[in-house]
Amino acid sequence: MRRRGLLAVAALLGGTGLLRAASPVPPARAPAVPQRIVSINLCADQLVLALADRSQIAGLTKNATDREMSGEAAKARGLPLLSNSAEQILAIEPDLIVGMPASRSAALRALPEQTYPLLDLDTANTLDEIYTSIRQTAVGVGHPERGDALIARMQGELAGLPKPGKSRVAAYYQRRGYMTGTGTLIDELMERIGLVNLAGKLGKPPLSQLSIEEMVAAQPDYLIVESATDKVTDQGSEMLHHPALKDIPRISVPQAWTVCGSPAYAAAARSMAEQIARLEGKRS
Incomplete structure:
Protein backbone atom coordinates (compact mmCIF):
# COMPACT_ATOMS: atom_id res chain seq x y z
CA MET A 1 0.00 0.00 0.00
CA ARG A 2 1.30 3.50 -0.83
CA ARG A 3 1.43 5.21 2.52
CA ARG A 4 2.77 8.59 1.43
CA GLY A 5 -0.62 9.65 0.06
CA LEU A 6 -2.74 8.01 2.73
CA LEU A 7 -1.40 8.73 6.16
CA ALA A 8 -2.78 6.63 8.94
CA VAL A 9 -4.63 8.27 11.78
CA ALA A 10 -2.58 8.87 14.92
CA ALA A 11 -3.13 6.20 17.55
CA LEU A 12 -6.01 6.95 19.89
CA LEU A 13 -4.77 4.50 22.47
CA GLY A 14 -1.70 2.33 22.87
CA GLY A 15 -1.46 -0.97 21.05
CA THR A 16 -4.23 -0.35 18.51
CA GLY A 17 -4.04 -1.05 14.79
CA LEU A 18 -4.10 2.67 14.02
CA LEU A 19 -0.88 3.33 12.15
CA ARG A 20 1.24 6.45 11.63
CA ALA A 21 3.03 6.70 8.31
CA ALA A 22 6.39 8.41 7.98
CA SER A 23 5.88 11.57 5.94
CA PRO A 24 6.72 15.28 6.08
CA VAL A 25 2.97 15.95 5.92
CA PRO A 26 1.33 15.92 9.37
CA PRO A 27 -0.68 12.72 9.82
CA ALA A 28 -4.44 13.02 9.51
CA ARG A 29 -6.48 12.69 12.65
CA ALA A 30 -9.94 11.22 12.75
CA PRO A 31 -12.45 13.20 14.79
CA ALA A 32 -13.44 11.68 18.11
CA VAL A 33 -16.70 10.53 16.51
CA PRO A 34 -16.20 10.42 12.71
CA GLN A 35 -19.26 11.15 10.58
CA ARG A 36 -18.15 9.95 7.12
CA LEU A 158 -18.60 -18.80 24.73
CA ALA A 159 -18.33 -19.30 28.48
CA GLY A 160 -18.60 -22.95 29.33
CA LEU A 161 -18.92 -23.97 25.68
CA PRO A 162 -18.34 -27.74 25.70
CA LYS A 163 -15.79 -29.56 23.57
CA PRO A 164 -17.97 -32.33 22.16
CA GLY A 165 -15.48 -33.13 19.39
CA LYS A 166 -13.63 -35.68 21.55
CA SER A 167 -10.50 -35.21 19.40
CA ARG A 168 -12.31 -36.58 16.37
CA VAL A 169 -10.89 -35.61 12.97
CA ALA A 170 -12.78 -33.13 10.80
CA ALA A 171 -12.13 -31.53 7.42
CA TYR A 172 -13.41 -28.13 6.37
CA TYR A 173 -14.22 -29.10 2.78
CA GLN A 174 -15.25 -26.50 0.24
CA ARG A 175 -16.23 -26.18 -3.40
CA ARG A 176 -13.87 -27.87 -5.86
CA GLY A 177 -12.18 -29.81 -3.09
CA TYR A 178 -10.51 -26.95 -1.26
CA MET A 179 -9.63 -27.68 2.36
CA THR A 180 -8.77 -25.16 5.07
CA GLY A 181 -5.65 -25.84 7.10
CA THR A 182 -3.84 -24.69 10.21
CA GLY A 183 -3.34 -21.08 11.27
CA THR A 184 -6.83 -20.13 10.09
CA LEU A 185 -10.03 -19.06 11.80
CA ILE A 186 -11.68 -22.40 11.00
CA ASP A 187 -8.73 -24.26 12.48
CA GLU A 188 -9.06 -22.24 15.70
CA LEU A 189 -12.80 -22.94 15.81
CA MET A 190 -12.19 -26.67 15.40
CA GLU A 191 -9.71 -26.71 18.26
CA ARG A 192 -12.08 -24.73 20.48
CA ILE A 193 -14.79 -27.37 20.20
CA GLY A 194 -12.47 -30.35 20.49
CA LEU A 195 -11.88 -31.36 16.87
CA VAL A 196 -8.62 -32.21 15.11
CA ASN A 197 -8.16 -30.57 11.71
CA LEU A 198 -7.50 -33.17 9.02
CA ALA A 199 -5.45 -30.64 7.06
CA GLY A 200 -3.05 -30.27 9.97
CA LYS A 201 -2.87 -34.02 10.44
CA LEU A 202 -1.89 -34.38 6.78
CA GLY A 203 0.63 -31.53 6.96
CA LYS A 204 -1.28 -29.39 4.48
CA PRO A 205 -0.85 -25.58 4.15
CA PRO A 206 -3.59 -23.10 5.14
CA LEU A 207 -5.35 -23.72 1.81
CA SER A 208 -5.00 -26.92 -0.20
CA GLN A 209 -7.02 -29.23 -2.42
CA LEU A 210 -7.99 -32.80 -1.66
CA SER A 211 -9.66 -35.04 -4.20
CA ILE A 212 -12.72 -37.10 -3.33
CA GLU A 213 -10.57 -40.23 -3.43
CA GLU A 214 -8.03 -38.70 -1.04
CA MET A 215 -10.78 -37.57 1.32
CA VAL A 216 -12.34 -41.03 1.41
CA ALA A 217 -8.92 -42.56 2.08
CA ALA A 218 -8.29 -40.09 4.93
CA GLN A 219 -11.52 -41.21 6.65
CA PRO A 220 -12.36 -38.06 8.65
CA ASP A 221 -15.04 -38.38 11.31
CA TYR A 222 -16.76 -35.20 10.11
CA LEU A 223 -16.95 -32.91 7.12
CA ILE A 224 -17.54 -29.24 7.89
CA VAL A 225 -19.18 -27.52 4.92
CA GLU A 226 -20.60 -24.12 4.06
CA SER A 227 -24.38 -24.12 4.43
CA ALA A 228 -24.67 -22.66 0.92
CA THR A 229 -23.41 -26.01 -0.39
CA ASP A 230 -26.06 -28.07 1.41
CA LYS A 231 -27.74 -28.24 -2.00
CA VAL A 232 -26.08 -28.63 -5.39
CA THR A 233 -26.03 -25.21 -7.03
CA ASP A 234 -23.05 -25.47 -9.37
CA GLN A 235 -20.29 -27.80 -10.49
CA GLY A 236 -18.11 -26.74 -7.57
CA SER A 237 -20.68 -27.76 -4.96
CA GLU A 238 -21.67 -30.91 -6.85
CA MET A 239 -18.51 -32.76 -5.80
CA LEU A 240 -19.42 -32.30 -2.12
CA HIS A 241 -22.47 -34.48 -2.78
CA HIS A 242 -20.56 -37.33 -4.38
CA PRO A 243 -21.91 -40.73 -3.23
CA ALA A 244 -18.48 -41.66 -1.86
CA LEU A 245 -18.84 -38.91 0.77
CA LYS A 246 -22.44 -39.55 1.80
CA ASP A 247 -21.60 -41.62 4.88
CA ILE A 248 -19.36 -38.97 6.47
CA PRO A 249 -21.43 -36.93 8.98
CA ARG A 250 -21.63 -33.23 8.15
CA ILE A 251 -21.52 -30.02 10.12
CA SER A 252 -23.03 -27.11 8.18
CA VAL A 253 -21.97 -23.52 8.92
CA PRO A 254 -22.82 -20.29 7.05
CA GLN A 255 -19.82 -18.89 5.22
CA ALA A 256 -20.86 -15.47 6.53
CA TRP A 257 -19.83 -16.59 10.02
CA THR A 258 -16.34 -17.75 9.05
CA VAL A 259 -15.15 -15.75 6.04
CA CYS A 260 -13.86 -13.04 8.40
CA GLY A 261 -12.74 -12.82 11.99
CA SER A 262 -15.85 -11.07 13.27
CA PRO A 263 -18.45 -11.04 16.07
CA ALA A 264 -20.10 -14.00 14.27
CA TYR A 265 -17.34 -16.22 15.71
CA ALA A 266 -19.45 -16.93 18.80
CA ALA A 267 -22.44 -18.03 16.72
CA ALA A 268 -20.22 -20.28 14.59
CA ALA A 269 -18.62 -21.94 17.63
CA ARG A 270 -21.95 -22.51 19.34
CA SER A 271 -23.62 -23.92 16.21
CA MET A 272 -20.72 -26.27 15.48
CA ALA A 273 -20.64 -27.52 19.08
CA GLU A 274 -24.40 -28.15 19.08
CA GLN A 275 -24.29 -30.05 15.78
CA ILE A 276 -21.39 -32.22 16.94
CA ALA A 277 -23.14 -32.97 20.23
CA ARG A 278 -26.21 -34.19 18.32
CA LEU A 279 -24.11 -36.31 15.98
CA GLU A 280 -22.11 -37.76 18.87
CA GLY A 281 -25.39 -38.64 20.57
CA LYS A 282 -26.34 -40.71 17.55
CA ARG A 283 -23.04 -42.59 17.74
CA SER A 284 -23.67 -43.75 21.32
Missing part, protein backbone atom coordinates in the same frame (compact mmCIF):
# COMPACT_ATOMS: atom_id res chain seq x y z
CA ILE A 37 -16.78 6.44 7.66
CA VAL A 38 -15.85 4.40 4.59
CA SER A 39 -15.14 0.67 4.82
CA ILE A 40 -12.98 -0.70 2.02
CA ASN A 41 -13.35 -4.46 2.44
CA LEU A 42 -15.85 -7.04 3.61
CA CYS A 43 -14.25 -7.84 6.94
CA ALA A 44 -14.09 -4.17 7.86
CA ASP A 45 -17.75 -3.78 6.83
CA GLN A 46 -18.86 -6.19 9.53
CA LEU A 47 -17.01 -4.44 12.34
CA VAL A 48 -18.14 -0.98 11.26
CA LEU A 49 -21.76 -2.16 11.04
CA ALA A 50 -21.55 -3.77 14.47
CA LEU A 51 -20.08 -0.74 16.22
CA ALA A 52 -20.89 2.52 14.40
CA ASP A 53 -24.17 4.40 14.11
CA ARG A 54 -25.85 4.11 10.70
CA SER A 55 -25.62 7.89 10.35
CA GLN A 56 -21.82 7.65 10.61
CA ILE A 57 -21.43 5.21 7.70
CA ALA A 58 -20.82 6.86 4.33
CA GLY A 59 -19.82 3.80 2.34
CA LEU A 60 -19.48 0.01 2.49
CA THR A 61 -18.33 -2.58 -0.03
CA LYS A 62 -20.70 -4.06 -2.58
CA ASN A 63 -20.77 -7.38 -0.70
CA ALA A 64 -21.91 -5.84 2.58
CA THR A 65 -25.57 -6.78 1.95
CA ASP A 66 -24.82 -10.34 0.80
CA ARG A 67 -26.21 -12.68 3.48
CA GLU A 68 -23.94 -15.50 2.34
CA MET A 69 -20.85 -13.32 2.79
CA SER A 70 -21.55 -11.04 5.74
CA GLY A 71 -22.86 -11.75 9.21
CA GLU A 72 -24.05 -8.13 9.39
CA ALA A 73 -25.82 -8.07 6.01
CA ALA A 74 -29.21 -7.07 7.45
CA LYS A 75 -27.73 -3.95 9.03
CA ALA A 76 -26.15 -2.93 5.72
CA ARG A 77 -29.42 -2.65 3.82
CA GLY A 78 -30.12 0.90 2.73
CA LEU A 79 -26.58 2.14 3.30
CA PRO A 80 -24.36 3.39 0.44
CA LEU A 81 -22.42 0.62 -1.33
CA LEU A 82 -19.18 1.41 -3.14
CA SER A 83 -17.76 -0.34 -6.21
CA ASN A 84 -14.08 -0.34 -5.17
CA SER A 85 -13.65 3.03 -6.83
CA ALA A 86 -11.09 5.62 -5.75
CA GLU A 87 -13.30 8.30 -7.29
CA GLN A 88 -16.20 7.35 -5.02
CA ILE A 89 -14.00 7.57 -1.95
CA LEU A 90 -12.69 10.97 -3.05
CA ALA A 91 -16.23 12.26 -3.53
CA ILE A 92 -17.18 11.26 0.01
CA GLU A 93 -14.13 12.92 1.60
CA PRO A 94 -14.17 10.41 4.46
CA ASP A 95 -13.06 11.36 7.94
CA LEU A 96 -12.19 7.69 8.61
CA ILE A 97 -11.31 4.84 6.24
CA VAL A 98 -11.41 1.34 7.73
CA GLY A 99 -9.69 -1.68 6.17
CA MET A 100 -9.03 -5.22 7.38
CA PRO A 101 -6.36 -5.06 6.13
CA ALA A 102 -6.26 -1.87 4.09
CA SER A 103 -3.61 -3.26 1.75
CA ARG A 104 -6.24 -5.44 0.05
CA SER A 105 -8.05 -2.40 -1.38
CA ALA A 106 -7.22 -1.51 -4.97
CA ALA A 107 -9.25 1.68 -4.57
CA LEU A 108 -7.12 2.79 -1.65
CA ARG A 109 -3.91 2.14 -3.59
CA ALA A 110 -5.25 4.18 -6.51
CA LEU A 111 -6.00 7.30 -4.50
CA PRO A 112 -3.86 10.33 -5.29
CA GLU A 113 -1.87 12.17 -2.68
CA GLN A 114 -4.56 12.92 -0.14
CA THR A 115 -4.49 12.72 3.60
CA TYR A 116 -7.27 10.65 5.13
CA PRO A 117 -7.42 9.04 8.56
CA LEU A 118 -6.95 5.30 8.14
CA LEU A 119 -7.76 2.49 10.56
CA ASP A 120 -5.74 -0.45 9.24
CA LEU A 121 -6.81 -3.63 11.05
CA ASP A 122 -4.87 -6.87 10.95
CA THR A 123 -6.57 -10.02 9.69
CA ALA A 124 -8.09 -11.83 12.68
CA ASN A 125 -7.57 -15.61 12.73
CA THR A 126 -8.09 -16.21 16.45
CA LEU A 127 -10.62 -15.16 19.05
CA ASP A 128 -8.10 -12.90 20.80
CA GLU A 129 -7.33 -11.20 17.49
CA ILE A 130 -11.06 -10.69 16.92
CA TYR A 131 -11.36 -9.04 20.33
CA THR A 132 -8.43 -6.77 19.46
CA SER A 133 -10.07 -5.75 16.16
CA ILE A 134 -13.35 -5.03 17.93
CA ARG A 135 -11.64 -2.80 20.49
CA GLN A 136 -9.68 -0.93 17.81
CA THR A 137 -12.75 -0.38 15.64
CA ALA A 138 -14.89 0.73 18.57
CA VAL A 139 -12.30 3.35 19.50
CA GLY A 140 -11.88 4.41 15.87
CA VAL A 141 -15.61 5.00 15.30
CA GLY A 142 -15.94 6.84 18.60
CA HIS A 143 -17.81 4.25 20.67
CA PRO A 144 -15.28 2.35 22.82
CA GLU A 145 -17.99 1.28 25.25
CA ARG A 146 -19.74 -0.63 22.46
CA GLY A 147 -16.61 -2.65 21.84
CA ASP A 148 -16.40 -3.59 25.51
CA ALA A 149 -20.08 -4.56 25.54
CA LEU A 150 -19.79 -6.66 22.38
CA ILE A 151 -16.77 -8.52 23.71
CA ALA A 152 -18.58 -9.16 26.99
CA ARG A 153 -21.55 -10.62 25.08
CA MET A 154 -19.29 -12.88 23.05
CA GLN A 155 -17.45 -14.03 26.16
CA GLY A 156 -20.79 -14.83 27.77
CA GLU A 157 -21.88 -16.88 24.76
Whole structure:
Protein backbone atom coordinates (compact mmCIF):
# COMPACT_ATOMS: atom_id res chain seq x y z
CA MET A 1 0.00 0.00 0.00
CA ARG A 2 1.30 3.50 -0.83
CA ARG A 3 1.43 5.21 2.52
CA ARG A 4 2.77 8.59 1.43
CA GLY A 5 -0.62 9.65 0.06
CA LEU A 6 -2.74 8.01 2.73
CA LEU A 7 -1.40 8.73 6.16
CA ALA A 8 -2.78 6.63 8.94
CA VAL A 9 -4.63 8.27 11.78
CA ALA A 10 -2.58 8.87 14.92
CA ALA A 11 -3.13 6.20 17.55
CA LEU A 12 -6.01 6.95 19.89
CA LEU A 13 -4.77 4.50 22.47
CA GLY A 14 -1.70 2.33 22.87
CA GLY A 15 -1.46 -0.97 21.05
CA THR A 16 -4.23 -0.35 18.51
CA GLY A 17 -4.04 -1.05 14.79
CA LEU A 18 -4.10 2.67 14.02
CA LEU A 19 -0.88 3.33 12.15
CA ARG A 20 1.24 6.45 11.63
CA ALA A 21 3.03 6.70 8.31
CA ALA A 22 6.39 8.41 7.98
CA SER A 23 5.88 11.57 5.94
CA PRO A 24 6.72 15.28 6.08
CA VAL A 25 2.97 15.95 5.92
CA PRO A 26 1.33 15.92 9.37
CA PRO A 27 -0.68 12.72 9.82
CA ALA A 28 -4.44 13.02 9.51
CA ARG A 29 -6.48 12.69 12.65
CA ALA A 30 -9.94 11.22 12.75
CA PRO A 31 -12.45 13.20 14.79
CA ALA A 32 -13.44 11.68 18.11
CA VAL A 33 -16.70 10.53 16.51
CA PRO A 34 -16.20 10.42 12.71
CA GLN A 35 -19.26 11.15 10.58
CA ARG A 36 -18.15 9.95 7.12
CA ILE A 37 -16.78 6.44 7.66
CA VAL A 38 -15.85 4.40 4.59
CA SER A 39 -15.14 0.67 4.82
CA ILE A 40 -12.98 -0.70 2.02
CA ASN A 41 -13.35 -4.46 2.44
CA LEU A 42 -15.85 -7.04 3.61
CA CYS A 43 -14.25 -7.84 6.94
CA ALA A 44 -14.09 -4.17 7.86
CA ASP A 45 -17.75 -3.78 6.83
CA GLN A 46 -18.86 -6.19 9.53
CA LEU A 47 -17.01 -4.44 12.34
CA VAL A 48 -18.14 -0.98 11.26
CA LEU A 49 -21.76 -2.16 11.04
CA ALA A 50 -21.55 -3.77 14.47
CA LEU A 51 -20.08 -0.74 16.22
CA ALA A 52 -20.89 2.52 14.40
CA ASP A 53 -24.17 4.40 14.11
CA ARG A 54 -25.85 4.11 10.70
CA SER A 55 -25.62 7.89 10.35
CA GLN A 56 -21.82 7.65 10.61
CA ILE A 57 -21.43 5.21 7.70
CA ALA A 58 -20.82 6.86 4.33
CA GLY A 59 -19.82 3.80 2.34
CA LEU A 60 -19.48 0.01 2.49
CA THR A 61 -18.33 -2.58 -0.03
CA LYS A 62 -20.70 -4.06 -2.58
CA ASN A 63 -20.77 -7.38 -0.70
CA ALA A 64 -21.91 -5.84 2.58
CA THR A 65 -25.57 -6.78 1.95
CA ASP A 66 -24.82 -10.34 0.80
CA ARG A 67 -26.21 -12.68 3.48
CA GLU A 68 -23.94 -15.50 2.34
CA MET A 69 -20.85 -13.32 2.79
CA SER A 70 -21.55 -11.04 5.74
CA GLY A 71 -22.86 -11.75 9.21
CA GLU A 72 -24.05 -8.13 9.39
CA ALA A 73 -25.82 -8.07 6.01
CA ALA A 74 -29.21 -7.07 7.45
CA LYS A 75 -27.73 -3.95 9.03
CA ALA A 76 -26.15 -2.93 5.72
CA ARG A 77 -29.42 -2.65 3.82
CA GLY A 78 -30.12 0.90 2.73
CA LEU A 79 -26.58 2.14 3.30
CA PRO A 80 -24.36 3.39 0.44
CA LEU A 81 -22.42 0.62 -1.33
CA LEU A 82 -19.18 1.41 -3.14
CA SER A 83 -17.76 -0.34 -6.21
CA ASN A 84 -14.08 -0.34 -5.17
CA SER A 85 -13.65 3.03 -6.83
CA ALA A 86 -11.09 5.62 -5.75
CA GLU A 87 -13.30 8.30 -7.29
CA GLN A 88 -16.20 7.35 -5.02
CA ILE A 89 -14.00 7.57 -1.95
CA LEU A 90 -12.69 10.97 -3.05
CA ALA A 91 -16.23 12.26 -3.53
CA ILE A 92 -17.18 11.26 0.01
CA GLU A 93 -14.13 12.92 1.60
CA PRO A 94 -14.17 10.41 4.46
CA ASP A 95 -13.06 11.36 7.94
CA LEU A 96 -12.19 7.69 8.61
CA ILE A 97 -11.31 4.84 6.24
CA VAL A 98 -11.41 1.34 7.73
CA GLY A 99 -9.69 -1.68 6.17
CA MET A 100 -9.03 -5.22 7.38
CA PRO A 101 -6.36 -5.06 6.13
CA ALA A 102 -6.26 -1.87 4.09
CA SER A 103 -3.61 -3.26 1.75
CA ARG A 104 -6.24 -5.44 0.05
CA SER A 105 -8.05 -2.40 -1.38
CA ALA A 106 -7.22 -1.51 -4.97
CA ALA A 107 -9.25 1.68 -4.57
CA LEU A 108 -7.12 2.79 -1.65
CA ARG A 109 -3.91 2.14 -3.59
CA ALA A 110 -5.25 4.18 -6.51
CA LEU A 111 -6.00 7.30 -4.50
CA PRO A 112 -3.86 10.33 -5.29
CA GLU A 113 -1.87 12.17 -2.68
CA GLN A 114 -4.56 12.92 -0.14
CA THR A 115 -4.49 12.72 3.60
CA TYR A 116 -7.27 10.65 5.13
CA PRO A 117 -7.42 9.04 8.56
CA LEU A 118 -6.95 5.30 8.14
CA LEU A 119 -7.76 2.49 10.56
CA ASP A 120 -5.74 -0.45 9.24
CA LEU A 121 -6.81 -3.63 11.05
CA ASP A 122 -4.87 -6.87 10.95
CA THR A 123 -6.57 -10.02 9.69
CA ALA A 124 -8.09 -11.83 12.68
CA ASN A 125 -7.57 -15.61 12.73
CA THR A 126 -8.09 -16.21 16.45
CA LEU A 127 -10.62 -15.16 19.05
CA ASP A 128 -8.10 -12.90 20.80
CA GLU A 129 -7.33 -11.20 17.49
CA ILE A 130 -11.06 -10.69 16.92
CA TYR A 131 -11.36 -9.04 20.33
CA THR A 132 -8.43 -6.77 19.46
CA SER A 133 -10.07 -5.75 16.16
CA ILE A 134 -13.35 -5.03 17.93
CA ARG A 135 -11.64 -2.80 20.49
CA GLN A 136 -9.68 -0.93 17.81
CA THR A 137 -12.75 -0.38 15.64
CA ALA A 138 -14.89 0.73 18.57
CA VAL A 139 -12.30 3.35 19.50
CA GLY A 140 -11.88 4.41 15.87
CA VAL A 141 -15.61 5.00 15.30
CA GLY A 142 -15.94 6.84 18.60
CA HIS A 143 -17.81 4.25 20.67
CA PRO A 144 -15.28 2.35 22.82
CA GLU A 145 -17.99 1.28 25.25
CA ARG A 146 -19.74 -0.63 22.46
CA GLY A 147 -16.61 -2.65 21.84
CA ASP A 148 -16.40 -3.59 25.51
CA ALA A 149 -20.08 -4.56 25.54
CA LEU A 150 -19.79 -6.66 22.38
CA ILE A 151 -16.77 -8.52 23.71
CA ALA A 152 -18.58 -9.16 26.99
CA ARG A 153 -21.55 -10.62 25.08
CA MET A 154 -19.29 -12.88 23.05
CA GLN A 155 -17.45 -14.03 26.16
CA GLY A 156 -20.79 -14.83 27.77
CA GLU A 157 -21.88 -16.88 24.76
CA LEU A 158 -18.60 -18.80 24.73
CA ALA A 159 -18.33 -19.30 28.48
CA GLY A 160 -18.60 -22.95 29.33
CA LEU A 161 -18.92 -23.97 25.68
CA PRO A 162 -18.34 -27.74 25.70
CA LYS A 163 -15.79 -29.56 23.57
CA PRO A 164 -17.97 -32.33 22.16
CA GLY A 165 -15.48 -33.13 19.39
CA LYS A 166 -13.63 -35.68 21.55
CA SER A 167 -10.50 -35.21 19.40
CA ARG A 168 -12.31 -36.58 16.37
CA VAL A 169 -10.89 -35.61 12.97
CA ALA A 170 -12.78 -33.13 10.80
CA ALA A 171 -12.13 -31.53 7.42
CA TYR A 172 -13.41 -28.13 6.37
CA TYR A 173 -14.22 -29.10 2.78
CA GLN A 174 -15.25 -26.50 0.24
CA ARG A 175 -16.23 -26.18 -3.40
CA ARG A 176 -13.87 -27.87 -5.86
CA GLY A 177 -12.18 -29.81 -3.09
CA TYR A 178 -10.51 -26.95 -1.26
CA MET A 179 -9.63 -27.68 2.36
CA THR A 180 -8.77 -25.16 5.07
CA GLY A 181 -5.65 -25.84 7.10
CA THR A 182 -3.84 -24.69 10.21
CA GLY A 183 -3.34 -21.08 11.27
CA THR A 184 -6.83 -20.13 10.09
CA LEU A 185 -10.03 -19.06 11.80
CA ILE A 186 -11.68 -22.40 11.00
CA ASP A 187 -8.73 -24.26 12.48
CA GLU A 188 -9.06 -22.24 15.70
CA LEU A 189 -12.80 -22.94 15.81
CA MET A 190 -12.19 -26.67 15.40
CA GLU A 191 -9.71 -26.71 18.26
CA ARG A 192 -12.08 -24.73 20.48
CA ILE A 193 -14.79 -27.37 20.20
CA GLY A 194 -12.47 -30.35 20.49
CA LEU A 195 -11.88 -31.36 16.87
CA VAL A 196 -8.62 -32.21 15.11
CA ASN A 197 -8.16 -30.57 11.71
CA LEU A 198 -7.50 -33.17 9.02
CA ALA A 199 -5.45 -30.64 7.06
CA GLY A 200 -3.05 -30.27 9.97
CA LYS A 201 -2.87 -34.02 10.44
CA LEU A 202 -1.89 -34.38 6.78
CA GLY A 203 0.63 -31.53 6.96
CA LYS A 204 -1.28 -29.39 4.48
CA PRO A 205 -0.85 -25.58 4.15
CA PRO A 206 -3.59 -23.10 5.14
CA LEU A 207 -5.35 -23.72 1.81
CA SER A 208 -5.00 -26.92 -0.20
CA GLN A 209 -7.02 -29.23 -2.42
CA LEU A 210 -7.99 -32.80 -1.66
CA SER A 211 -9.66 -35.04 -4.20
CA ILE A 212 -12.72 -37.10 -3.33
CA GLU A 213 -10.57 -40.23 -3.43
CA GLU A 214 -8.03 -38.70 -1.04
CA MET A 215 -10.78 -37.57 1.32
CA VAL A 216 -12.34 -41.03 1.41
CA ALA A 217 -8.92 -42.56 2.08
CA ALA A 218 -8.29 -40.09 4.93
CA GLN A 219 -11.52 -41.21 6.65
CA PRO A 220 -12.36 -38.06 8.65
CA ASP A 221 -15.04 -38.38 11.31
CA TYR A 222 -16.76 -35.20 10.11
CA LEU A 223 -16.95 -32.91 7.12
CA ILE A 224 -17.54 -29.24 7.89
CA VAL A 225 -19.18 -27.52 4.92
CA GLU A 226 -20.60 -24.12 4.06
CA SER A 227 -24.38 -24.12 4.43
CA ALA A 228 -24.67 -22.66 0.92
CA THR A 229 -23.41 -26.01 -0.39
CA ASP A 230 -26.06 -28.07 1.41
CA LYS A 231 -27.74 -28.24 -2.00
CA VAL A 232 -26.08 -28.63 -5.39
CA THR A 233 -26.03 -25.21 -7.03
CA ASP A 234 -23.05 -25.47 -9.37
CA GLN A 235 -20.29 -27.80 -10.49
CA GLY A 236 -18.11 -26.74 -7.57
CA SER A 237 -20.68 -27.76 -4.96
CA GLU A 238 -21.67 -30.91 -6.85
CA MET A 239 -18.51 -32.76 -5.80
CA LEU A 240 -19.42 -32.30 -2.12
CA HIS A 241 -22.47 -34.48 -2.78
CA HIS A 242 -20.56 -37.33 -4.38
CA PRO A 243 -21.91 -40.73 -3.23
CA ALA A 244 -18.48 -41.66 -1.86
CA LEU A 245 -18.84 -38.91 0.77
CA LYS A 246 -22.44 -39.55 1.80
CA ASP A 247 -21.60 -41.62 4.88
CA ILE A 248 -19.36 -38.97 6.47
CA PRO A 249 -21.43 -36.93 8.98
CA ARG A 250 -21.63 -33.23 8.15
CA ILE A 251 -21.52 -30.02 10.12
CA SER A 252 -23.03 -27.11 8.18
CA VAL A 253 -21.97 -23.52 8.92
CA PRO A 254 -22.82 -20.29 7.05
CA GLN A 255 -19.82 -18.89 5.22
CA ALA A 256 -20.86 -15.47 6.53
CA TRP A 257 -19.83 -16.59 10.02
CA THR A 258 -16.34 -17.75 9.05
CA VAL A 259 -15.15 -15.75 6.04
CA CYS A 260 -13.86 -13.04 8.40
CA GLY A 261 -12.74 -12.82 11.99
CA SER A 262 -15.85 -11.07 13.27
CA PRO A 263 -18.45 -11.04 16.07
CA ALA A 264 -20.10 -14.00 14.27
CA TYR A 265 -17.34 -16.22 15.71
CA ALA A 266 -19.45 -16.93 18.80
CA ALA A 267 -22.44 -18.03 16.72
CA ALA A 268 -20.22 -20.28 14.59
CA ALA A 269 -18.62 -21.94 17.63
CA ARG A 270 -21.95 -22.51 19.34
CA SER A 271 -23.62 -23.92 16.21
CA MET A 272 -20.72 -26.27 15.48
CA ALA A 273 -20.64 -27.52 19.08
CA GLU A 274 -24.40 -28.15 19.08
CA GLN A 275 -24.29 -30.05 15.78
CA ILE A 276 -21.39 -32.22 16.94
CA ALA A 277 -23.14 -32.97 20.23
CA ARG A 278 -26.21 -34.19 18.32
CA LEU A 279 -24.11 -36.31 15.98
CA GLU A 280 -22.11 -37.76 18.87
CA GLY A 281 -25.39 -38.64 20.57
CA LYS A 282 -26.34 -40.71 17.55
CA ARG A 283 -23.04 -42.59 17.74
CA SER A 284 -23.67 -43.75 21.32
